[in-house]
Amino acid sequence: MSTVGYGQKATYVGQTVAENRGVLVTSRPINNGIVTDWDAMEHFWFHMYYDKLMTPSEEHGILHTEPVDNPPANREKLIELMFEQFGVPSTALVTTSTLALYASGVTTGLVVESGFDETRVVPVYEGIAYLKTERMPVGGRHVTQYMIRLLNDRGFNFTTPKDWDIARTVKEEQCYSALDFQRELAESFVGAEEFVKSDSKQYRLPDGSFVQVRSEAFRAPEILFNPGLFNIESKLGGVHEIIFKALTIRSIDEYKDMPNNIVLAGGNTLFPRLQTRLENVLKSRIIANPERRYAAWIGGSVMASAPDFQRQCISKDEYFEHGTQIVNSKCFM
Template identity: 30%
Template sequence: MNQFQFNFEFDQYYYERDYYQALVFDNGSGKMKVGFSGDDAPRAVFPTVVGRPRHYNVMVGMGQKDTYVGDEAISKKGILNLKQPIINELITNWDDIEKVWHHSFYNELCVAPEEHAILLTEPISNPNLNREKITQIMFETFTVPALYLEKSQLLSFFFSGKPTGIIFDMGYSSSRACAIYGGNILNETVQTFPIGGKEIYDNFELILNNEKIFSYYLLDFFQSCHAKFSYVALDFEEEMKKNQNQNQNQNQNQNQNQNQNQNQNQNQNQNQNQNQNQNQKTLKEITDLYGYGKESEEKINEKLGINKFKIPEILFKPSIIGLQDIRIEDTIINCILKAEEELQKDLANNIIICGGISEIKGMKERLEKEIEKSRKLNFKPNIIEIPLRKFSSWIGGSILASSPLFENLWIARSEYDEFGPTIIKKAI
């Protein structure tokens, strides 16, 4: 393994148990991340969505399945009703999440669930009834041999290797900050910011969709690596001025070039039209077959323009989308101030950001600037960007579930058979 070094041999460790390598499921509102413990990254990442046909007669010749999950559902969204079984981090549709888990076991990982222990992530606010329902489905429907639930924020912090600090998890539907001390979440410090990746992705997708040349695969590619095409401005007003000046200069140069080359362009119109048709066809082939290419990246950059930094500004100016009197930096500041005074300096010195949109360029610098500008803390904030932070929760689970020190924390099937779903309270 590249990222992690363990002081034991996996083969020997798992041979001594009654089941094979443990699985890790990170249940995200936007994306499911699933894979094997001990791996450096999830084996599969797909949208947490289930689709059902709007009209079954249009499905003739397409297998006529009752449900579609993940990428397949999104790719057929024109003829399906799509639902997300996880809303604001909480499971709200048990039939659909069961289909997502079934898809994860049998289609993505191609394993028999009865042969693998499983660690699942859960939100800080997960009610006991939800925890018991998850436990019941895993033991009774999928007959797993062992189970463990852990808070996704705690797993992300575990991956960072820090003993004390703040985890700011910039999730799909919202963002959460919490303080962690001695391996435990300090519940009194938990703060929620109501904007997450969905707001950012939806606004970017709206722009790309309006161009009417982008396939689903390209949009999914963009969501997977949006940080490549977007950034957070350190000073939004200055960035706007700079771009306006650049656009004025470009327009002047373009007008001069058009006047100079007008005759030449007229002679080449016919050839250009032919080439344009061919180029559009080639772009469509690239995006449909591979999801992206050099041409696709250039098109995205061209079409986004100032939106590359204007849309992420929603995080720092929620009033743009009608949310008043909230600020992203206050989420972190209030989290720190809710902790005991003697912990606050250490917490401010170890602010770890994670989640997909935390990878947008300039996020660390802008957050630090806004926190300092508020003057609500008596010490300078230090924001830490951990590697692979869009997978940090899954990776933390991978490390934990593969450690022999974790062995006595699993809830075994024999315990479930004796105590039923309430056994999960043991893991709190």
């Protein structure tokens, strides 16, 4: 990290940013799973190696996750930094979709990844992710934003970064997917009064007041099925519809087992009852592992522990012999 003045860091990474977000100018090096700020990404990697892992980058190979549509130029830039700047002995790039399947113990299936920025459906056959994916522009941040709008409609004033953190906590602790949205919405009112469930927690706001979630608990996640509720345009509709399209437009034999291997991955799939609702709508088996927020990491640990993993990696010697283009011929999972 560079410094400016006495005892001041020019760049902060990780928890320090979260704790001081109200007084810092923040940026995200990754958007929609793709690195868009390489300078910030370098700071992140230095923080990872020397502040958190406290191990020299030159001593260990590294497996990187990537989205299936990661541009070739980005892949080449990544391995260039790894070998030239960090001096790693070897590296590999594997799609998050493939790793999510590995975490579930299968190598062929349809992966439904819903993260911070978006939701995508990726077919994977024998460990190879297909570039053709279905997606919609709804992710965890949109559910949080919709939660804030719904709470503000009740008279609250969620505007600050701290308010965002509270809304995110409310979402993660209280929200669930309604099995029958219209019925639950009707049942959430007794006359003109909105019903508050007995297990609904109260959350203290910075001004000392309290908020208790009501129908927002199931209305906020509903944008996964109906993005239009939050004025989000999705050409293919909700998550169930993009899954259905991914299943029905395929005609080759490779897809015949996919309806029984639909795997949920990402933190935005953790809402209670989401698995059941998708199974009811799609009439398919949905695999929803409890640790699916970390599905790519778990799958990566499984893959990196395999005896033949090193054969999938790019070594330092290979990099300096063939250049950055080797990543596009050797790393294709």
